[in-house]
Amino acid sequence: MNFLALKSPYLIVVGDETDPIFVKTGIGLAKWRPDDCAGQLRFNSSAVDLGLPDLDVRAAASLGVRSVIIGAAPIGGALSEPWLGTLVEAASLGMDVVSGLHQRLASHQRLRVAAEVSGAALVDVRVPPDELPVASGRRRTGMRLLTVGTDCAVGKKYTALQLETDMRSAGFAADFRASGQTGIMIAGRGVPLDAVVSDFLSGAAELLSPDNEPGHWDIIEGQGGIFHPAYAPVSFGLLVGSQPDAFVVCHAAGRSALSGWPQHDVPDLQSVIDRTVELGRPHNPGIRCVGISINSASLTRREAAAWMERLGDEYGLPCVDPLMDGTRPIVERISAEFGYARACSRPCDGRRDVV
């Protein structure tokens, strides 16, 4: 379900968003699908720069762009009015419009009409599958790793993507499981958990990582943060339904207050680890933390290296910045703790169409 087959190349619309935290979708696509990204559209030069050529809608059309993707994700997920003209123009020229926002593209009448006239598709990535099940609570076969975080936008998705890459390199059968709109765009499939009706949240998480072979690992993209005043329930539902054997805790260096909730402190790593173990244990008694993943962008390389070494010693866990160092120390820890690398006779057979 929620199979995506976005038509490349893409134009990523950044608009006037100046805070990279709210351009997760654009930055993620530019990083993990660079060959599919033809350019970016920014309303002015102070908007976030994805490092792609600046194009307007007409230039993109003449270059053969086939999908215009909303690259920014404002709090609450509503599509602000100034963007609409850009998207209507794109749809009028026959390019698909792709959105990860809560509000459906077709709810904007001008856009719906433009797409109907030109035949362009309006693709809402954040629409969950119909007929989601209520969670069964049944233990499933195969192994699961969940990335959790001290806050939103700390690297849970990147950590999971890098773990998939590094685990496959190490001979594991491993598949990234996308739980958010950007991850779904990158992976081409997944379930947008934060858009699921609450009664079906754990059921959707169960669906995201179905039964699998004993040596196979699902690497599940985490959401929110277990202490977050708004998104903790989503984190909790994903934890309950994922029943992970292992988790990696992700943190952004230098962040002291929750992003967008300045009155709320970022919880410390130990609290997040302890609560994740406590809440996950009824659903998988063996749950354990196997690593710390740091987004160290705010530090110099030298500061980051020293700090991560200290953290690793303090917690007795491998500690990496996945974008700088990869995640091999965490993969080695998984191998040492669970020993499945050797037990699994063949490398991953690629993306199975289970979700």
Place this chain on the structure above:
Amino acid sequence: MNFLALKSPYLIVVGDETDPIFVKTGIGLAKWRPDDCAGQLRFNSSAVDLGLPDLDVRAAASLGVRSVIIGAAPIGGALSEPWLGTLVEAASLGMDVVSGLHQRLASHQRLRVAAEVSGAALVDVRVPPDELPVASGRRRTGMRLLTVGTDCAVGKKYTALQLETDMRSAGFAADFRASGQTGIMIAGRGVPLDAVVSDFLSGAAELLSPDNEPGHWDIIEGQGGIFHPAYAPVSFGLLVGSQPDAFVVCHAAGRSALSGWPQHDVPDLQSVIDRTVELGRPHNPGIRCVGISINSASLTRREAAAWMERLGDEYGLPCVDPLMDGTRPIVERISAEFGYARACSRPCDGRRDVV
């Protein structure tokens, strides 16, 4: 938002449901709104008996019934096909059809057409308000009590309704806040939390109990159970957004496995109390348990009295069956712990239209 003004009298459809646990809506309406209930419609005599006159649709119409209410809530919330004929007949005769199920009534074409022709309304109680906010995490004024449970269908709603009654009698300003479809039908307002998109779950819970006067108590209907394999995320979101000062833990005597999840044990009271305090504390450091509410229907009165006395001693908390004894011992505990009964100069000013 979600103001309801159901047209009485009602016909409650029980259908062929034989398990009272799945007839919560019908039983709740018959108990708390008896004067509005003209009768029940059962497909056969083994279906649950609400103690109302048995009527078919035509008889109900001739008696002046104005709303036909779906009284049963199957797991997953889908409307089973055999019911449809009954509802179509009711709509054809001009009676409103009222549903607390997830699936919208108008999605059934025969029903939609029948209602359009006759002018009957199709009322979906489980449709959350549009434009729900993301939670702010801000502490609100006024006091809040949340009912929590060891499982679904253990008496969280009845406990809250009885607490409202008894607190008002004791001079508190107190308002029941409905978070589920039956509670909303009884109260005439509320937010159906389990139907809210996950990202807005805590925000919806914040909306349900807005700022209020210092001595005022919101008595919030709990949902699910914090250890439940499917519904724990809803319970958690309600806890986070309600930021309760006090909670009452509800339990059904004699139930050892979760209703509908026979492989899962009902958690013990102490675990539920401890986890509720732990998860609620970041959002209200003063959170505490003020009572135990037992559904003792499975015991004799004598067994129940002895067991509840033991439980009360063991936990150092007032322990009542709200339907047998009312909740006065819990109200006294609230008064002793928080002292607001005297501080509040006037009794409740009735239902304020805040939600």
